[in-house]
Amino acid sequence: MSQDLANEPSESLSVTISGGSMGGLFTGIALDSAGHDVTIAERSTGDLRSRGGGILAQQSIRQFLSRHDIIDPTRITTRASERRFLTVDGDVQTATPDSAVFTSWDAVYRQLRAAFPDDRYHTGRTVTDLKPTDGTVRFADGDRTTADLVVAADGGRSTAREQLFPDVDTEFADYVAWRGVVPEADLSDAVIDAFDDRFTFYKGNRTLILAYFIPGEDGSTDPSDRRLNWVWYDTLSGRERETIFTDTTGTSQQFSVSPGQLRDPVETRQRERAAEILPPVFTNLVESTTAPFAQAIYDLQTPQMTVDRVCLLGDAAFVARPHTGAGTSKAASDAVELKAALDRYSSLRDALASWNESRTDYGARLVARGKEMGDERLSLVS
Ligand SMILES: Cc1cc2nc3c(=O)[nH]c(=O)nc-3n(C[C@H](O)[C@H](O)[C@H](O)COP(=O)(O)OP(=O)(O)OC[C@H]3O[C@@H](n4cnc5c(N)ncnc54)[C@H](O)[C@@H]3O)c2cc1C
Structure with a gap:
């Protein structure tokens, strides 16, 4: 594989996604529909069971x-x-x-899961390590794979984020x-x-x-x-x-x-x-x-959502307070925008740079808005 992302085309990519919840499935379905070769690795065994909550x-x-x-x-x-x-x-x-x-949450999850092929959704598969420069992904069972693009949709306690941005922490x-x-x-x-x-x-x-x-x-x-x-x-x-x-x-x-x-x-x-x-x-x-x-x-924000071939998506990158009602919808729009950027730019580097800029800005604004809403709504500030 070429190490130079600038010359690497953004079409027909092999894609490994870490995390098969909302963000992983939105991304898997969107990129699969654009002809990319997508595999999802989900740590949990069997079906994810919801904590049973409602979402806006x-x-x-709905559009997704x-x-x-x-x-x-x-x-x-x-x-x-x-x-x-x-x-x-x-x-x-x-x-x-x-x-x-x-x-x-469970109604949407069930529909997304049914829309993504079983043979490319692997449960009980935990990603332990990523190499952003060449797209190598290692799993807890010692196995490894290499992909053109790696999407870490592994949630608020993201293993990938901890590896890429060890200083970023939840507040x-x-x-x-x-x-x-x-x-x-x-x-x-x-x-x-x-x-x-x-x-x-x-x-x-x-x-x-x-x-x-x-x-x-x-x-x-x-x-x-x-x-x-x-x-x-x-x-x-x-x-x-x-x-x-x-x-x-x-x-x-x-x-x-x-x-x-x-x-x-x-x-x-x-x-x-x-x-x-x-x-x-x-x-x-x-x-x-x-x-x-x-x-x-809690609030969580990363300084950027891409490192070489790796994207952090959904809660792995930003967690805004639930007053924004935006956790799942942000994961959906992160995924849709990633597909759009890959369609729009002919090189992988340009596509990821454009996506990173717009989505990092959006995530940071959402986290700030969530803090304001929480403070206002609970009258934590006068
Ligand atoms: C089971 C479950 C139930 C939920 N129920 C609700 C709800 O009722 N209401 C609500 O507002 N929000 C709920 N959420 C959170 C909501 O899904 C997210 O806030 C939002 O949709 C963004 O989703 P995400 O995919 O980025 O992160 P998450 O939904 O947190 O998903 C991250 C996924 O990555 C997997 N994962 C983590 N580490 C690894 C690893 N190293 N390798 C492979 N896989 C890994 C996790 O098992 C999980 O499936 C729930 C999340 C889960 C996982």
Whole structure:
């Protein structure tokens, strides 16, 4: 293989992708559709299991699904036509017409996974090491491969980023997102009426909770199959992060505690706090949740998204706070823009340089916006 990227054409590339979640699949499908020879290596064994949360179905996600003939997005999305803020007593403080589209992580993942060929999606395959100059990728089992282009879509704890940018680190914010989903069948009519067709919020003192309906576990959007998704941003309220993020097995998790893994005292304290400070309809929702989970809020940004033949994509490069609703949609647009740059430029070097410039700028702006939104929405700054 030529070491000179400037002379290397950007068509019919061999591509190895590390990470087979959203970013890996968006990239795999986009580059495969352009005729590149793509293989995905995913560390997890078997199907990825979602933490079950909802996501905003931003336009980039919906467009990706329809333009690649994966599914009509209306089949796996729910809608709200009003944005509502409640008072602590549960009265309507403001109600503004505002349309929003939602889906669930698992509904989108399942569709993407089905659209990418099984024989080129390898599970239980962990990338341990990359050589950006010649595209060599090494795996935990000792195997190795070489590709024209390597895409590291291996998430917020990216092995590739740690190798390429060892000084880049996560910056934790002083609050946590508590999350849960409740099947519609388990909700009272009063709760369904309160949340149906609405994006509903309650903002208290350094606390913010929101809820919206998402598709059911099978992706169905029939009213009786849906789930109500809530996200509660709350300060640590005197606790150490370590206390919250040590799971039922005693393992200290840095980024999230999965459904069913929150320790009893941690879960009980948060349920009690719900009863103390949230409007009754949100307290009821938190109480109805059998397996809430917790997600650390952090910011992460890399100085650049390409090094020679390696691209960092999705959360591997930038993690913006969830208020932006942009994690999955950014992964989709990173992938679509990578394909477009490879189409537009005849040399791999020029394509990657152009992609790096525009996507690094976008990622940095998104992280900054997420910090502002978090600070404003939780009133962390006056
Ligand atoms: C199982 C799962 C469930 C999720 N559920 C939600 C949700 O409900 N709501 C939400 O907002 N976000 C969720 N996310 C996060 C969301 O997918 C991302 O924030 C966003 O979509 C960007 O995706 P990503 O592919 O860049 O990173 P991620 O989704 O974090 O995916 C990274 C992938 O890389 C794999 N990987 C890591 N290291 C290696 C390695 N060395 N070699 C090979 N593979 C590796 C991981 O197993 C993972 O599949 C979830 C992520 C996962 C993995």
